[in-house]
Amino acid sequence: MLDKFVQDALILWATIDPIGSMALFAGLTANMTAEARRRTAIKTILYSGGVLIAAIVVGQLLLAAMGIQLVSLQLAGGIILFLFGLQMIFGDPAGADAPMDSRHDIAVFPLAIPATASPGAILAVILLTDNSRFPIVTQAGTALVLIAILAVTLLLLLASGRIIRVIGTGGANILVKVMGMVLAALSVELVMKALDIGHWGS
Numbered sequence: 430m431l432d433k434f435v436q437d438a439l440i441l442w443a444t445i446d447p448i449g450s451m452a453l454f455a456g457l458t459a460n461m462t463a464e465a466r467r468r469t470a471i472k473t474i475l476y477s478g479g480v481l482i483a484a485i486v487v488g489q490l491l492l493a494a495m496g497i498q499l500v501s502l503q504l505a506g507g508i509i510l511f512l513f514g515l516q517m518i519f520g521d522p523a524g525a526d527a528p529m530d531s532r533h534d535i536a537v538f539p540l541a542i543p544a545t546a547s548p549g550a551i552l553a554v555i556l557l558t559d560n561s562r563f564p565i566v567t568q569a570g571t572a573l574v575l576i577a578i579l580a581v582t583l584l585l586l587l588a589s590g591r592i593i594r595v596i597g598t599g600g601a602n603i604l605v606k607v608m609g610m611v612l613a614a615l616s617v618e619l620v621m622k623a624l625d626i627g628h629w630g631s
Contacts, residue, residue: 437557437574444549447582453544453608455589457535459601469536470586476541478579481554485572488555500623506548507619510612513539517609
């Protein structure tokens with residue numbers, strides 16, 4: 430069982446990508462105050478944690494009830510991620526020129542979804558807690574592993590202020606563009622994998 434939890438931790442770390450989330454967070458919150466950045470970090474983890482825990486509890490049942498295959502979720506997530514990546518590269522996703530209260534909450538989108546609770550992470554938690562393969566105790570252990578990784582992610586987000594002080598606003602804007610290209614590339618990879626799975630499954 431210990432081997433499974435270690436494997437789960439590695440998979441969840443790769444799909445949640447705390448380092449990548451921290452880089453994106455640093456870029457999108459560069460113009461915020463330290464207090465606003467702290468609140469955004471906490472809300473990001475609470476929202477993404479809620480989504481991923483919900484995926485563990487009811488994700489598999491909900492998809493089955495709606496007749497949605499996991500590959501379809503991966504394909505849709507990849508498309509959404511690609512569109513947001515383009516927005517980061519060619520636009521201003523942080524909305525630096527507009528008051529934050531008048532815009533959507535970036536803690537929800539894109540920081541919680543699809544950055545932290547990414548399509549890959551949602552797929553991973555559903556597969557790693559497959560009701561037909563793992564008992565409740567093992568699923569609970571995987572949930573605890575997930576919570577531990579989210580806690581580490583929160584610490585990294587809270588430490589992002591130091592990164593902003595070092596690179597400045599200009600560096601943060603460059604970081605957003607770079608992360609946009611990374612997200613676009615990741616989204617293409619997700620779509621290609623989904624299409625490949627769909628091809629072999631047909």
